[in-house]
Amino acid sequence: MTLQVHTHKHLLGTKGLSATELTSILDRASYWEEYPVKVSNHLQGRFVANMFFENSTRTRFSFEVAEKRLGAEVLNFTAAVSSVQKGESIYDTVRTLESMGIDAGVIRMKPNGLLAELAQKIKVPLINAGDGNNEHPTQALLDLYTMRKHFGHISGLHVAIIGDIRHSRVARSNLWALRTLGARVSFCAPAEMQAAELAEYAPYTTIDEALKADVVMMLRVQLERHEGSLFRSAEEYRAAYGLTVERAAKLAPHAIIMHPAPVNRNVEIDDELVECDKSKIFTQMSHGVPIRMAVIERALS
Known part of the structure; x- marks a missing residue:
């Protein structure tokens, strides 16, 4: 087929x-x-x-x-x-x-x-x-294009995808394309946002491990999709998994921040990071x- x-x-x-x-x-x-x-x-x-x-x-x-x-x-x-x-x-x-x-x-x-x-x-x-x-193949392709333009290559990069992996077509399209072009992919998500069937292709890591990646890709999170979520509020999610200003300070000097948008500001990523020097969010668009x-x-x- x-x-x-x-x-x-x-x-x-x-x-x-x-x-x-x-x-x-x-x-x-x-x-x-x-x-x-x-x-x-x-x-x-x-x-x-x-x-x-x-x-x-x-x-x-x-x-x-x-x-x-x-x-x-x-x-x-x-x-x-x-x-x-x-x-x-x-x-x-x-x-x-x-x-x-x-x-x-x-x-x-x-x-x-x-x-x-x-x-x-x-x-x-x-x-x-x-x-x-x-x-969502064209989103993944524009993400790859952004990475290749910035780093000059995709092979060998470590890309960490953080957020609602379970519901994300962006995470899946990126996973398949990045692996094909020789990048290493890891996921970071709370238990109820993980897609177990993808674990054999990309390991789930802690947020601290994810921040060591060359590319830190945040996903849009809609808490209402998750019945019985660990998080009672967007603030709780941000504290546990959001890319806060404090967390962004730990990124490698060469690392870039990505997001497929639309962005929930101050949920998955702090407002002041959306257009910071490391951010490629509007470049992606x-x-x-x-x-x-x-x-x-x-x-x-």
């Missing part, structure tokens, strides 16, 4: 992507980041649909800017104002848009496992913009457009 999906130019996740494929996407993003004009006619006459069955303003805008910079015609579809609310299935909606002649679809959805099934039935390339707690340009171009080439 995986091979068939890749030959059809789908991008369902980073799991199964080779080091060569990952590197070629990063290299092409570098080309687009340096591209001298804002809008090219690379994909003139091609139609791309952004199909968001789950809200995300930043990711959708980033894809839309990427598509428009490539000269594509953009169709935006959000489930909140669509017939999916009336019970039409995600599959029917995607098939409908495919039958209208779209050339590619960017898709974000809540259900796990549905995207791989869709990719078997839909002939146009699909790009995963986040599915359930499974994967700026890399979203060239990465997504590379991915859309790959789908349609």
Whole structure:
């Protein structure tokens, strides 16, 4: 199944992507980041649909800017104002848009496992913009791009991912891609936020151990997801697992701070650290457009 999906130019996740494929996407993003004009006619006459069955303003805008910079015609579809609310299935909606002649679809959805099934039935390339707690490949790619641009390489880096691993598609996509490119990944999370099935690929460490990493990646934490959590408040979580100013002082001189955003300021990371010298949070966001340009171009080439 995986091979068939890749030959059809789908991008369902980073799991199964080779080091060569990952590197070629990063290299092409570098080309687009340096591209001298804002809008090219690379994909003139091609139609791309952004199909968001789950809200995300930043990711959708980033894809839309990427598509428009490539000269594509953009169709935006959000489930909140669509017939999916009336019970039409995600599959029917995607098939409908495919039958209208779209050339590619960017898709974000809540259900796990549905995207791989869709990719078997839909002939146009699909790009995963986040599915359930499974994967978010373009986020991981822009994270890798940020690391490679800063350090000059990814192989040999130690990346610590801290927070709600259990619900995080970002953690999973980063884990698979980073391991493929030779980085070492460790996780740090309270017991109820751990994903036990990932422990064989990345060990769980203490917060003090995590702070020794080259890259400290904080995840957005939503305490309401965890029934019977150890933490009664955001303040308690911050005290135990947040990147506070005191903890940040222990980071290695060369270390960088990352976060997929949106950030809960003063929960997983202190307000004054969000734009400090070590922080790459807004840099990551700026890399979203060239990465997504590379991915859309790959789908349609």
